[in-house]
Amino acid sequence: MTELTKETVLDALKAVQDPDLHQDIVALGFVQDLTVCGGGVKFTLELTTPACPVKEELKQQAHDAVAALEGAEQVTVNLTAKVKSSLPEGNDLGGNIGHVLAVTSGKGGVGKTTTTVNLAVALSQAGAKVGILDADVYGPNIPVMMGIQGKPTGGADGQIVPMTAHGVKTISVGNLVEDGQPVMWRGPMLHKALEQFLKEVHWGSLDYLIVDMPPGTGDAQISLAQLVPLSGAVVVTMPPEVSLTDVRRAIGMCKKVKCPILGVVENMSGDIFGTGGGKKTAEAYDLPYLGTVPLHPDVRQAGDSGTPVVLSHPDSAAAKAYVSLAGKVAREISKKQSQQLPLLEV
Ligand SMILES: Nc1ncnc2c1ncn2[C@@H]1O[C@H](COP(=O)(O)OP(=O)(O)O)[C@@H](O)[C@H]1O
Ligand SMILES: [Mg+2]
Numbered sequence: 001m002t003e004l005t006k007e008t009v010l011d012a013l014k015a016v017q018d019p020d021l022h023q024d025i026v027a028l029g030f031v032q033d034l035t036v037c038g039g040g041v042k043f044t045l046e047l048t049t050p051a052c053p054v055k056e057e058l059k060q061q062a063h064d065a066v067a068a069l070e071g072a073e074q075v076t077v078n079l080t081a082k083v084k085s086s087l088p089e090g091n092d093l094g095g096n097i098g099h100v101l102a103v104t105s106g107k108g109g110v111g112k113t114t115t116t117v118n119l120a121v122a123l124s125q126a127g128a129k130v131g132i133l134d135a136d137v138y139g140p141n142i143p144v145m146m147g148i149q150g151k152p153t154g155g156a157d158g159q160i161v162p163m164t165a166h167g168v169k170t171i172s173v174g175n176l177v178e179d180g181q182p183v184m185w186r187g188p189m190l191h192k193a194l195e196q197f198l199k200e201v202h203w204g205s206l207d208y209l210i211v212d213m214p215p216g217t218g219d220a221q222i223s224l225a226q227l228v229p230l231s232g233a234v235v236v237t238m239p240p241e242v243s244l245t246d247v248r249r250a251i252g253m254c255k256k257v258k259c260p261i262l263g264v265v266e267n268m269s270g271d272i273f274g275t276g277g278g279k280k281t282a283e284a285y286d287l288p289y290l291g292t293v294p295l296h297p298d299v300r301q302a303g304d305s306g307t308p309v310v311l312s313h314p315d316s317a318a319a320k321a322y323v324s325l326a327g328k329v330a331r332e333i334s335k336k337q338s339q340q341l342p343l344l345e346v
Contacts, residue, residue: 004071004186006036009043012065019054020331021338028338039073041066048334049207050081053327083128083207084233086337094159095203097131099231099333102224102259108215110238111117111267113141114299115310115325116212118167119234122326124167125310128207131162131169133197135224136214137190140174147306151175159202166311168294171201191223192272198227209329225257231333232262232324239269239277247281253316262332263288267326268295290328310346 134142162169266278282289302309
């Protein structure tokens with residue numbers, strides 16, 4: 001009888017592959033705190049994101065691979081996740097931030113802010129630490145859609161303390177200017193505002209900072225890309241051809257500012273606007289397709305009431321689409337990161 005040892009267990013675990021990263025979980029460094037005591041085996045699987053859509057499958061496969069070994073009587077697998085930062089060490093952001101990603105589109109009204117809040121809440125519900133930066137300084141909608149009233153406070157160190165709603169830290173011009181006051185800033189002030197939001201807000205420790213972009217493909221995109229290395233952009237589109245033309249422009253802008261595109265999501269899909277355009281665009285540009293969110297009054301109502309649909313109607317098709325979107329976004333980020341960074345061997 002072969003004795004059960006750490007080596008035999010690790011050998012068995014090498015048979016389990018991460019479907020996205022295309023490497024085995026031992027080579028990826030996921031297996032931690034392995035103990036073998038008689039027939040009892042215990043270890044932790046540390047994934048690259050808590051929003052990993054296949055985490056339960058990986059856990060089961062790892063469990064089964066070890067349980068099949070001779071002498072293995074009790075196998076305990078703990079699941080955890082650690083999001084590795086893609087930002088340079090010692091950066092001057094106002095916190096310890098893993099990834100900055102943008103939600104963008106070619107034009108307004110397609111559902112960027114709706115996507116931002118639902119993506120943020122879904123990632124947070126999966127266990128990630130999430131922030132939202134409202135970069136739409138001319139028409140800030142984040143406070144309404146997140147249900148945040150009042151003003152953020154100043155911290156002892158002079159930094160602004162973000163406001164938290166539904167587990168997500170947020171900052172928006174909407175909470176800084178008086179209600180109903182028009183925001184009439186020019187380009188340089190927009191840049192300054194984004195810089196302050198990135199550097200002078202007490203973000204603390206965040207896995208994902210999601211930036212809700214203003215409509216258009218101009219100043220804000222360029223400023224953001226200059227201020228911080230972006231892990232990627234989620235491009236939101238609506239089905240009709242007219243908005244797809246705008247999407248092409250948005251994709252062009254991402255390429256221009258060297259922001260990787262995480263994928264395309266089609267919002268407000270259904271009878272009125274049709275369906276399938278987002279997928280076609282994704283295919284045409286060889287981009288991941290992140291899913292289809294149906295047009296439904298609940299989505300708008302949830303936004304108006306300040307409780308995103310993933311929380312207010314968790315069983316709705318729209319909520320499920322956003323949860324799936326969150327998993328795909330997290331996984332695209334992990335994939336892109338693993339292609340760029342050398343991974344440690346165990
Ligand atoms: N899937 C959807 N179904 C129904 N209404 C939606 C959907 N997505 C967004 N909306 C509504 O459409 C309007 C525009 O969405 P919004 O997220 O503000 O777009 P953007 O940020 O791109 O300008 C909002 O009133 C929002 O509630
Ligand atoms: Mg918006």
